[in-house]
Amino acid sequence: MSTLAPERPDAAEPEERPPVEKPRPPLLSSRWLWALGIIGLWIVIWAVTKGNDTLELAGRERTSVHDALAGFRDDVLASRDSNPIIQLTYEIGGWFNSFVDWLQRMISVENFPRPVPEVGWLGVTAVATWIGLAIAGWRIAILVALSFLSFGVFDYWSGAIDLLIVTFVAVGVSVLIGLPLAVLLGTGNRVVHSVMTTALDIFQTMPTFVYLAPVALFFGIGASGAVVCTLLYALPPIIRVAGHGIRTVSETTIEATDSAGQTRWQRLTKVQLPMARRTIVVGLNQTILAALSMATIAAFIDGPGAGQDVLDSLKTVDTGGGFVPGALIVVIAIMLDRTTTAASEYSERAARGGVDLRRRRIVLAVAAVPVIVCLYLSRQYPWAAEFEETGWRTRLADLVNDFFDWFTDVFRDVTQGFKDLISAVLLNPLESLLAESPWWLVAAALLGLAFVLGGLRALLPTVVCVAGLLYFGLWNDAMITLNMTLVGTVLVMVLALVFGVWMARSPKMDLVLRPLLDTGQTIPPFVYMIPVLALFGTTRFSAIVAGVVYAAPVAIKLVADGVKGVSASTLEATRSTGSTTWQEITKVQLPMARGHLVLAANQGLLYVLAMAVIGGLVGAGGLGYDVVLGFARSEEWGFGAAAGISIVLLGIMVDRIARGAADKTSR
Template structure:
């Protein structure tokens, strides 16, 4: 509070001085050097071995996705339709759903694929699945060996690998696109490579964690039996970590789908393209239908991988009749072969019948949102104005309109208070580099939106997280909703928010809150639920009221979970605020988008992307440092509370009469 008060006093006398604000289209020597670097890379495609190698990888990705697309989604000339038509693809996908999971998943897969076609987006949906499939396949082939090395404690490079994974998971999704387009080209190559880069860390981290946490007793038993390291890995560690590895695969698939959708901005094929076209026209209905199909695809893939991870356990418990299952699989395979043959011979089975259902739904959504916006325009405007007046504008004035050195010193002081020396060092390095990148003012505007959105996220997280932790019924209702919210790609969140609030910075903030709230709420709920029941019982025996129990016992003891929720909320918000540059958020997000849109602005876009990465690293490191600062304070505070005479509710001292 002392730092903040001193900052406000200084700002009152120095408002608007040395803010390092720059005109939107102004270039700097640094931006020019970055653009020159881009030009040099493009000019050396035929001579530079590194660039030749990356473009060769990009060409392989193009060839692989093109071949798969001609198989299932686009005409394979001179054949006027794909090699396998919609009926064969639907039948094969349904059979695979039953083979890896169960009949319920097979029905879900069949219904999902049929919906893609009925709504008129069969080809786009198949293209998105192709990009996701290729990226996930590469992520598994590359990630599993690295996960084994990571989980078994390899001696060389593990620290470097951890730092690289931290950087990849801290970096907002939009920032991946710039350097990848430069070295791999646009289209399918960029879509696959950026999707791979974003989807790789989850499987390495989660699968490695599962391998590393196999019971030490079991490992000792295998050692005493004389097993080699290879036998121990193949016969003990991997089988016992199977469930965790499948969770990592699930997260990799979700990450890949999310990034493959966003890759539409660099001409990546799939459902992201119609969403992006509609967003640029402010066509809510046109964006809604493909956006909901992306959600449906995410739910289908999530449920399929989750059910597949439980398949072996169910079979081991005798949950299925093996003989009946083999008969159904055999009969289903015959049906698949017949469907594939028909799809190659009959036009009606090769090309999905045309339908105007998607157009009618889009028109209905436009009408509905038109009514909502006209009816609630005053309310949404009041909410936007209130948040802007009370939070956004004052914080922006403080961060962006103070002299840059005043803001920098204040942020360093806050980093030290929150994270001590570790937080101070990380903040000093990141802020110095942000100044050198010549986008300080835009960075502070972005940080303003991030902080306001994170504050709103944490308010929701505390309210609903505490409610879920204290009520089993609320948890049962809300947790599936939050799980579904986490499967929705971030791009999709812009659609309804854009309709309600029009293209403004507030639109990006609201979309960020909706996107980041599920993970923060779940982390807070899980942290509070983990507080020892005996501690709660002891607090109740001293006469604690419900509010005292929450604020003086549960929240202090769940401090690390709260810090983690804040950390993840900040990073999710930062990622979404950048995507909000597409809908009027301005600041660094706009600079990145401008760099993609105009070749002469590439240097500024690259500098903006690097600045966003530095903001993410700064936020992540300070939050991590905060989680490690004196951990015994919360315990001491709680023990003091339990030893003290806490006023009973209704007594004159309690103030709760």
């Protein structure tokens, strides 16, 4: 049946009206204009007052707060034998030490008087491969086998296995503690949810480096400190993600099962947990990757594993020597990421009947036979118990050093020119504005920006954080770190806008870049410093570039997802008016994706801040250097502790301002 009305030749043709253009949201709202006004006023006052009241400490000057923190450390150490809390923490640390030591003697180092581990490399590789086959299929089994073989081939078997031991011990404890807390987060009332979310926000805002000093003080260094700081850093992802999965189970489903008279325990175990299983596995995946990242950084407190080799290479600027263990850490990250993801998909397929369980049991039983044979061989024969040195580690390190020597010689002018350009245009002017302004001017500007961009929800935390930065006496160093963080964030957002928009508008580019970005997000931050050092040397710029590379993947994906989320009908309407591609991007897609842009900037800030701290090892200055100094010299412990707390305050402040801006933009 036709819906077209018959033509009426005698009817007057209606007058055509121009299409009414719907108002588009402006890129700069009034509050952003207010923010620009505050910055402009700041610059005017800075031009007159710069160099005064900067609160810069002279030489080795320390404040009474630094001395008080050092005294607290001394009191803790002195009361180790009498304080019940310290005794408890050291006893927990002793348990972790003993358990990690037992696992090491089982699979990674000699178990005296036996000159090799109880289970050699062949048996460990076979068991790991069989587990990969059991939980995720044969493709993952091959990936696991090749990954474990690479540890031995490149002469890093003990270091890689030790890193895995620390990671999995921490993950095991994190799951035992995190899942009950996730249930509480997912089923608790609004007050419980709000309190727990705030605590998780604070933990996830803290850069990884900051966990080390207090953990080393209360639990000791070595395996114990490495496990504790790793599990503390790995806890928030599983609590937050699993709790979200439990909380978002359909209310209709819950009401339907409640009508059958089930108890709260039955509802949790038979409805909420099974329906949130996929999300819980995603949380486990994030926890494993976070644990690996932190276990690598725990080398700073003598944690076992390949992170020690990366740290030693950073100290001596040995690019090739750090590249090999760094590459193996990347292999471990990719292996763990792909295994947990594939295991989730495999279990979902099995639950829906997509896997022949009888055939699977037969395959696993048959595959167990060679595993048992490999275990026997690894206990009886030296060649199967300990990898013979292949020399590939040294050869690859030499090749990498030769490549970077050639690259830096050929492109020295390019890299130096890029560094000089960014320093002249962004880094030096912004540092002068932040570090040379009177403290009261910077504080007033930060409070004004917080209120204008994020309202009272951003202003109140900013007041507390600014007061804290002043109290801990490292205001000038905090401004230097904030400067590096802001410059890094600007560079991150440039990359995010270019590649994010490109990915959103080109499915082919999305197909090419997304796997690379996923891989980039699995690499521990420590590893990024190695190639950057070779290109830019031991300067603050190296820390900024490493932070940009570390933060870019997540920011690019957020921008791409936001731009891609603009509806096709909106774009069609825009194209019908004759808009160019540039107009479509700048006047429609980017304004409508503002929430994602601000969130990308927020994540970029936090990721770059984390690397600015690690950059203290390579001459970055600021709070990162202060923390490293506190680790290196016991008499500077109070100074380093104050720097660590200041980093936390700085991270919370920029996070709350950015979150407040994102919330207001979304609304």
